[in-house]
Amino acid sequence: MTGKEWKDIKVIYCDHVDCEVSLQGQVVYPAEWMPEQPPRIIAERCSHGLECNLYQKAVCHWSGTNPGVDPFSE
Ligand code: SF4
Numbered sequence: 001m002t003g004k005e006w007k008d009i010k011v012i013y014c015d016h017v018d019c020e021v022s023l024q025g026q027v028v029y030p031a032e033w034m035p036e037q038p039p040r041i042i043a044e045r046c047s048h049g050l051e052c053n054l055y056q057k058a059v060c061h062w063s064g065t066n067p068g069v070d071p072f073s074e
Contacts, residue, residue: 004028004042014048014071016059022047023062025070046072 001063008022017039046052046062053059058066 002029002031006045008047009041009044009060010072012072016052017048027069057060 004026005059006024009025010023011020011062013044014021015021023044024047025041026058027039029039046060049064051061052063053065055063055065059069060071062070062072
């Protein structure tokens with residue numbers, strides 16, 4: 001049986017929200033009958049992305065409002 005879950009990939013301090021936030025990846029695990037397959041990351045998000053999306057100004061790539069800024073790559 002396969003399974004998937006969100007796991008932290010990287011934790012940073014973000015000035016926009018003045019706290020630690022994490023880059024999370026949605027990890028899909030292979031079926032039991034495919035043990036040689038490694039887990040795969042099929043999506044990524046910021047743990048505060050939804051909240052930042054509600055700001056009235058452009059913030060960053062992970063909030064969906066400013067694709068040119070990625071605090072996790074700095
Ligand atoms: S969505 Fe962007 S601005 Fe908001 S907490 Fe995450 S990294 Fe920081």
